[in-house]
Amino acid sequence: MARARSGAPRRRVRAGRSSRRHSLGGVLECLHLDGPTSRTQLTELTGLTRSTIAELVQELGQLGFVEERAAPLVTGPGRPSPVVHPRPQAAVVLAVELAVASVSLATVGLGGRVLARSRLARPEDDPAALVAEIAAAAAPLLAALPDRARVVGTGVAVVGVARSQDGVVELAPNLGWRGVPLGAMLDAALGLPGWLLVGNDADLGALAEQRRGVGRGVEHLLYVSGEVGLGCGVISSGIPLRGTHGFAGEAGHMLVNPDGRPCRCGATGCWETEAGSARLLARAGLATGSAGIDELEVRAAAGEAAACAALCEVGRWLGIGIGDLVNLFDPQLVVLGSVYGRLFGWLEPSLRDGVGLRSMTAMGGAVEVVRSGLVGEAALLGAAELVFDRLLADPAGAVRRRSEPRVAGG
Numbered sequence: 562m563a564r565a566r567s568g569a570p571r572r573r574v575r576a577g578r579s580s581r582r583h584s585l586g587g588v589l590e591c592l593h594l595d596g597p598t599s600r601t602q603l604t605e606l607t608g609l610t611r612s613t614i615a616e617l618v619q620e621l622g623q624l625g626f627v628e629e630r631a632a633p634l635v636t637g638p639g640r641p642s643p644v645v646h647p648r649p650q651a652a653v654v655l656a657v658e659l660a661v662a663s664v665s666l667a668t669v670g671l672g673g674r675v676l677a678r679s680r681l682a683r684p685e686d687d688p689a690a691l692v693a694e695i696a697a698a699a700a701p702l703l704a705a706l707p708d709r710a711r712v713v714g715t716g717v718a719v720v721g722v723a724r725s726q727d728g729v730v731e732l733a734p735n736l737g738w739r740g741v742p743l744g745a746m747l748d749a750a751l752g753l754p755g756w757l758l759v760g761n762d763a764d765l766g767a768l769a770e771q772r773r774g775v776g777r778g779v780e781h782l783l784y785v786s787g788e789v790g791l792g793c794g795v796i797s798s799g800i801p802l803r804g805t806h807g808f809a810g811e812a813g814h815m816l817v818n819p820d821g822r823p824c825r826c827g828a829t830g831c832w833e834t835e836a837g838s839a840r841l842l843a844r845a846g847l848a849t850g851s852a853g854i855d856e857l858e859v860r861a862a863a864g865e866a867a868a869c870a871a872l873c874e875v876g877r878w879l880g881i882g883i884g885d886l887v888n889l890f891d892p893q894l895v896v897l898g899s900v901y902g903r904l905f906g907w908l909e910p911s912l913r914d915g916v917g918l919r920s921m922t923a924m925g926g927a928v929e930v931v932r933s934g935l936v937g938e939a940a941l942l943g944a945a946e947l948v949f950d951r952l953l954a955d956p957a958g959a960v961r962r963r964s965e966p967r968v969a970g971g
């Protein structure tokens with residue numbers, strides 16, 4: 562079904578007691594998501610008057626977040642409106658994605674620009690050793706920032722269930738972690754100013770897809786990703802679904818096969834035991850890990866029977882689970898990320914059969930299923946957006962309070 566995606570979504574600046582604070586954040590949000598924008602376009606996007614936009618842009622300039630440049634020469638009536646540019650170095654987030662087999666890091670500037678990135682193979686399961694390694698890997702990225710760069714916080718995506726209040730990883734079956742205070746440990750090791758927020762990798766993947774990916778502007782979105790396990794993030798009415806503790810959306814552990822295999826979470830027949838990439842590789846007779854996925858791609862491209870059968874079977878299970886989620890959440894768009902995004906072309910036919918099998922006819926026919934366009938970086942970019950969200954809620958306050966580190970979850 563065609564989806565309304567006619568340019569950038571109109572954003573309404575929130576009114577209320579702190580309307581000026583919200584207006585400031587609303588204008589900065591437009592610039593953060595849409596990039597350089599003329600004052601005239603800002604009035605259209607926010608619904609604010611020209612004079613209010615001029616005042617807010619001036620204040621954002623004084624806070625260092627934006628700079629105005631003359632508009633490019635245009636032919637036509639009227640004076641061209643100055644263009645407001647977000648300054649990436651004015652608000653930099655250290656983003657970390659902690660996956661099963663690797664850790665990715667990036668410094669991300671205001672406007673979503675990745676300033677530098679690095680990736681390392683994950684050495685061991687011990688959280689303390691891993692945190693030390695992350696801090697060591699972050700040091701050169703931070704040292705490479707321009708002199709006047711302003712770090713506003715750290716966002717962490719973790720392949721597990723992270724408690725939103727304090728960044729404790731309650732359970733990460735595929736890391737073998739339970740009750741690890743990751744937020745506090747990283748905060749102590751990094752010693753950076755600003756927020757330190759921890760979220761589930763699939764939740765943050767969904768956020769990134771909705772802000773910067775194929776789901777840009779989509780109000781109802783499901784994001785399904787797989788590395789060893791299977792994760793799911795839900796955006797409903799434009800708002801990430803988090804639940805009481807931040808645990809919502811653990812769809813990888815919903816029951817799909819009561820007579821199935823044991824799962825690393827302790828239960829039996831979870832969705833990821835049938836549709837996770839560990840199952841995919843085992844079914845194809847390949848070793849777990851990224852080398853296995855590389856090999857699977859090669860074999861599938863060559864038309865090898867075992868590889869194609871594995872993709873077909875896992876694609877069907879993937880579709881069966883997605884069909885149930887479509888019934889629950891009625892999304893406009895389902896985005897497949899990480900391994901599923903990479904293998905989308907091979908998974909798609911049987912996946913669609915599975916969706917059709919489980920979802921009610923009207924919903925299954927209406928939903929669009931696509932691959933991620935964020936080339937394996939959705940969770941990392943989403944981790945940065947988690948922190949930018951806090952900044953945009955109160956940009957002036959964030960500058961004031963930047964020297965007070967806080968630890969929390971997403």
Ligand SMILES: [Zn+2]
Nearest residue numbers: 814824826831
């Ligand atoms: Zn499970």
